[in-house]
Amino acid sequence: LEAEPAHLLDLAADVAREAGQLAARGQAGIGVLDTKSSPTDVVTEMDRSVEELIRKRLLNARPGDSVLGEEGGTESGSSGVRWIVDPIDGTVNYLYGRDEWAVSIAAESEGEVVAGVVAVPSRDETYTATLGGGAFCSGTPLRARDAVPLEMALVCTGFGYSTERRAYQAEVLRTVLPRVRDIRRGGSAAVDLCSVAHGRADAYYERGLNTWDWSAASLIVREAGVRVGGLRGAPATPDLIIAAVPGLFEELHDLLEPLGADTDGPPHAG
Numbered sequence: 001l002e003a004e005p006a007h008l009l010d011l012a013a014d015v016a017r018e019a020g021q022l023a024a025r026g027q028a029g030i031g032v033l034d035t036k037s038s039p040t041d042v043v044t045e046m047d048r049s050v051e052e053l054i055r056k057r058l059l060n061a062r063p064g065d066s067v068l069g070e071e072g073g074t075e076s077g078s079s080g081v082r083w084i085v086d087p088i089d090g091t092v093n094y095l096y097g098r099d100e101w102a103v104s105i106a107a108e109s110e111g112e113v114v115a116g117v118v119a120v121p122s123r124d125e126t127y128t129a130t131l132g133g134g135a136f137c138s139g140t141p142l143r144a145r146d147a148v149p150l151e152m153a154l155v156c157t158g159f160g161y162s163t164e165r166r167a168y169q170a171e172v173l174r175t176v177l178p179r180v181r182d183i184r185r186g187g188s189a190a191v192d193l194c195s196v197a198h199g200r201a202d203a204y205y206e207r208g209l210n211t212w213d214w215s216a217a218s219l220i221v222r223e224a225g226v227r228v229g230g231l232r233g234a235p236a237t238p239d240l241i242i243a244a245v246p247g248l249f250e251e252l253h254d255l256l257e258p259l260g261a262d263t264d265g266p267p268h269a270g
């Protein structure tokens, strides 16, 4: 089977749009089905049905592939292609009838993300990217905003579900907020990252994401000219992801690094 990024992207975009329509139809009247890491980390019936649809469509088209999904875990294949799926990123927004939620599908080939789709059904926007092929929103090429000084930057962030982590995230935010133009907590990491790609925000940082939250969107934002990384030159990890254009990236990094924004408590002196 073809593993060309453009071919994987076409399939992912079709599946993400169909999944987005299914989720959008089911949003009204949705309730909580289950909880995960904490009572506020919820799963709806739609998280599960949408992921099932995505798995079925991807594996029908490409039976040898692997799939990692937020709700259903790993299914292994031997083709060298792995799909990373978040059926609804922004589940709390989805539950409350809010707009910022997305279906996120990334295709990894031999361990590298080569194609990514983030579909935002409420806005009828589909973000797409292939490695080296640029980023698009519903077909229009994306380019991030030019760098601005940190105090002029609109910065998106998000919070984890554990109370211990949140308490320290609030401490970090206490220092960040007076240093920037303003903060947005959109409620979907995938949409936040795409908003930086789109020029609707200048930067984004968050501690504690899972692979499925950011795999597709981090390719999209990088292909729009944004630098994505962690602290001290390391790549982005679940400990911390920072996304901003070069220049602003370094300024935000230098604010977050001494605060220990990649941990759940203050850094130890020395």
Ligand code: IPD
Pocket (backbone or CB within 6 Å): 070, 086, 088, 089, 090, 091, 092, 157, 158, 159, 160, 161, 186, 187, 188, 189, 190, 206, 208, 209, 210, 213
């Ligand atoms: C969450 C969202 C949220 C972010 C959390 C994620 P979910 O994903 O992306 O914006 O702050 O860290 O867990 O649970 O809605 O798929």
